Amino acid sequence: MARLAKVSQSAVSRSFTEGASVSDKTRSRVREAAAALGYRPNLAARALITRRSGIIGVAVTYMENQFYPRVLEMLSQAFARAGYRILLFTGKRGDSSDPILEEVLRYRVDAIVLLSATLSSHFDAECQQAGIPVVLLNRRTEHANVSVVTGANHEGAGTLAAFLVAGGHRQFAFMAGLEAASTSRDREVGFNRYLAAHGLGPVRRVVGHYDFVAASTASRQLLGSADRPDALFCANDHMAMAAINVARAELGLDVGREVSIVGFDDAGPAAWPLLGLTTYVQPVEAMVEEVVAITRRRLADPLAPAESRVLPGWLAVRSSARRPATGIVSVDGEEIWKPNPIGTFETP
Amino acid sequence: MARLAKVSQSAVSRSFTEGASVSDKTRSRVREAAAALGYRPNLAARALITRRSGIIGVAVTYMENQFYPRVLEMLSQAFARAGYRILLFTGKRGDSSDPILEEVLRYRVDAIVLLSATLSSHFDAECQQAGIPVVLLNRRTEHANVSVVTGANHEGAGTLAAFLVAGGHRQFAFMAGLEAASTSRDREVGFNRYLAAHGLGPVRRVVGHYDFVAASTASRQLLGSADRPDALFCANDHMAMAAINVARAELGLDVGREVSIVGFDDAGPAAWPLLGLTTYVQPVEAMVEEVVAITRRRLADPLAPAESRVLPGWLAVRSSARRPATGIVSVDGEEIWKPNPIGTFETP
DNA sequence: TTGAAAGCGCTAACAT
DNA sequence: ATGTTAGCGCTTTCAA
Numbered sequence: 073m074a075r076l077a078k079v080s081q082s083a084v085s086r087s088f089t090e091g092a093s094v095s096d097k098t099r100s101r102v103r104e105a106a107a108a109l110g111y112r113p114n115l116a117a118r119a120l121i122t123r124r125s126g127i128i129g130v131a132v133t134y135m136e137n138q139f140y141p142r143v144l145e146m147l148s149q150a151f152a153r154a155g156y157r158i159l160l161f162t163g164k165r166g167d168s169s170d171p172i173l174e175e176v177l178r179y180r181v182d183a184i185v186l187l188s189a190t191l192s193s194h195f196d197a198e199c200q201q202a203g204i205p206v207v208l209l210n211r212r213t214e215h216a217n218v219s220v221v222t223g224a225n226h227e228g229a230g231t232l233a234a235f236l237v238a239g240g241h242r243q244f245a246f247m248a249g250l251e252a253a254s255t256s257r258d259r260e261v262g263f264n265r266y267l268a269a270h271g272l273g274p275v276r277r278v279v280g281h282y283d284f285v286a287a288s289t290a291s292r293q294l295l296g297s298a299d300r301p302d303a304l305f306c307a308n309d310h311m312a313m314a315a316i317n318v319a320r321a322e323l324g325l326d327v328g329r330e331v332s333i334v335g336f337d338d339a340g341p342a343a344w345p346l347l348g349l350t351t352y353v354q355p356v357e358a359m360v361e362e363v364v365a366i367t368r369r370r371l372a373d374p375l376a377p378a379e380s381r382v383l384p385g386w387l388a389v390r391s392s393a394r395r396p397a398t399g400i401v402s403v404d405g406e407e408i409w410k411p412n413p414i415g416t417f418e419t420p
Numbered sequence: 421m422a423r424l425a426k427v428s429q430s431a432v433s434r435s436f437t438e439g440a441s442v443s444d445k446t447r448s449r450v451r452e453a454a455a456a457l458g459y460r461p462n463l464a465a466r467a468l469i470t471r472r473s474g475i476i477g478v479a480v481t482y483m484e485n486q487f488y489p490r491v492l493e494m495l496s497q498a499f500a501r502a503g504y505r506i507l508l509f510t511g512k513r514g515d516s517s518d519p520i521l522e523e524v525l526r527y528r529v530d531a532i533v534l535l536s537a538t539l540s541s542h543f544d545a546e547c548q549q550a551g552i553p554v555v556l557l558n559r560r561t562e563h564a565n566v567s568v569v570t571g572a573n574h575e576g577a578g579t580l581a582a583f584l585v586a587g588g589h590r591q592f593a594f595m596a597g598l599e600a601a602s603t604s605r606d607r608e609v610g611f612n613r614y615l616a617a618h619g620l621g622p623v624r625r626v627v628g629h630y631d632f633v634a635a636s637t638a639s640r641q642l643l644g645s646a647d648r649p650d651a652l653f654c655a656n657d658h659m660a661m662a663a664i665n666v667a668r669a670e671l672g673l674d675v676g677r678e679v680s681i682v683g684f685d686d687a688g689p690a691a692w693p694l695l696g697l698t699t700y701v702q703p704v705e706a707m708v709e710e711v712v713a714i715t716r717r718r719l720a721d722p723l724a725p726a727e728s729r730v731l732p733g734w735l736a737v738r739s740s741a742r743r744p745a746t747g748i749v750s751v752d753g754e755e756i757w758k759p760n761p762i763g764t765f766e767t768p
Numbered sequence: 769t770t771g772a773a774a775g776c777g778c779t780a781a782c783a784t
Numbered sequence: 785a786t787g788t789t790a791g792c793g794c795t796t797t798c799a800a
Contacts, residue, residue: 345669
């Protein structure tokens with residue numbers, strides 16, 4: 073035992089605890105002995121007594137969409153700054169996260185973050201009973217006890233619609249993601265609502281299941297037809313990239329002139345010159361910080377209520393869609409679209 | 421206590437342990453009570469006594485390179501199948517992983533996997549003393565006690581060189597990644613060695629630091645010059661994608677005709693029609709399985725030696741580089757290059 | 769097959 | 785400031 077190294081027992085514990093009542097002399101003696109013996113505190117044992125593991129369970133469904141690795145990395149970093157580590161759980165896209173969550177709970181994680189996934193009401197109840205805060209990132213839910221952080225899906229999609237209308241487009245199409253995903257539904261509603269409010273439509277609808285291959289197939293069919301739309305809004309960038317690939321490389325279309333394609337997220341390659349994907353940027357950094365903040369509040373006070381945050385992003389104008397005559401401003405070297413009369417579209 | 425539910429104590433333990441000595445009757449009674457009370461075994465407590473946490477510490481340095489999210493996801497899945505979870509540690513690219521590892525060890529992880537990172541001899545010793553197996557994925561090391569799984573960097577780079585030579589290229593360039601990374605060094609050596617052996621060269625050298633922006637800058641300078649090479653080998657796909665973006669979108673070059681660009685990894689978008697990146701494919705699935713297998717062997721027998729595996733991949737022929745007249749075969753709908761006389765280049 | 773008792777490595781009162 | 789004692793929730797001999 074490290075405790076035999078010099079003399080003591082809980083002194084060791086205190087020496088490894090921030091702000092504990094120990095003399096510098098003792099602490100340094102302990103540290104020294106520890107270094108010599110290769111001793112380090114066993115966090116599992118500590119967790120047992122403090123009832124705090126310092127671990128956050130994070131469930132992520134798929135990493136192929138490049139948006140998620142970035143979110144995951146930032147989550148990891150942000151939680152690390154707050155003194156937490158991430159226990160990673162991966163599932164298949166579209167799967168129920170229940171079996172995963174059963175596992176997570178056994179590890180006595182301090183909190184659970186679901187990245188683009190939802191939980192059943194059953195697990196909502198389980199977590200509540202266990203006193204484990206749950207935060208959904210990039211998905212909504214009706215469950216009362218779980219916190220939610222999303223981008224401004226409805227408003228963002230409305231902005232994209234307004235942008236396309238301002239660009240002179242008249243035949244619109246929407247590519248849905250997973251039908252069960254709130255992101256896809258919210259973006260679809262926001263998009264359609266704006267168009268309907270302006271007497272435009274109908275909006276042709278295809279489904280890409282948030283999958284690159286499926287989105288490619290859908291794009292091929294949609295854009296390869298004689299009466300193709302002149303504007304396509306894909307529910308996320310991942311699918312929009314598939315659409316651009318098909319449009320340009322397979323169909324030989326001049327994206328941004330013959331057909332406009334816009335997305336949502338601002339996933340990594342969207343900004344590549346070769347793609348130039350015009351998209352509604354999700355403020356990842358702010359979203360992640362919000363997740364951490366909410367988690368900490370709930371951890372600090374078990375009675376703290378579930379919170380719900382919708383974080384606005386902005387429309388990054390690049391080359392995949394025809395540009396409106398006005399409203400484009402340059403911010404930090406990036407062009408974004410800010411139509412003049414604020415509130416051109418309603419946000420219910 | 422769940423134990424009060426019916427009657428017993430260690431019976432509960434046995435009921436939740438595979439292959440323990442319990443009657444079906446007892447087990448089902450316990451399970452029932454557990455369900456009613458929302459009880460589940462505390463894995464931290466179990467870890468304390470069994471000295472097995474069931475957790476693998478995985479350190480990853482950066483996720484921007486799309487190759488890594490895929491590896492991470494597969495690692496998570498493969499370890500899950502073996503009954504392990506992943507505790508995720510992220511660091512900055514190029515950083516020492518020592519501070520991270522100090523953390524990892526406190527969690528009493530069963531093993532450590534370093535993804536594109538190395539450890540100091542100090543931590544090599546620490547881990548060895550603690551009896552924790554360490555596996556490096558996609559990096560080599562000289563430390564005796566750590567296992568290593570990599571792709572065939574040397575041979576792969578040689579194959580790419582042979583491919584470019586067969587394609588009639590004569591002016592070669594190499595874009596290095598991080599100078600400290602074994603992958604970059606090994607690939608450079610393999611590439612240069614083949615060319616030198618065939619009396620070709622010199623190879624112009626630029627550095628992209630495995631970073632998209634740095635690689636773009638390097639590409640701009642290299643490919644924008646009057647005496648640009650006709651073949652560029654980037655130490656990984658991430659940088660090759662930057663190079664293609666610059667070449668096509670900025671410089672207006674016809675990649676695959678005016679200049680050939682090849683990479684290494686087969687990161688996600690490499691196969692996109694828009695990029696068509698010819699690259700040496702790393703067999704991720706096999707590499708990950710090998711990591712898990714090695715880990716399990718060392719966990720099963722603490723005396724098992726460190727192992728080292730180099731897994732061969734293959735050259736996927738797409739459109740970013742001029743094609744040789746012969747040697748291209750079609751496998752599973754993908755074109756790969758298999759030069760006829762096996763062993764056209766040496767593999768020291 | 770089951771229970772009783774001991775203890776994994778730590779922290780948290782409570783003394784001192 | 786430091787030591788003593790008890791116990792977190794589990795697994796594990798050892799008996800029965």
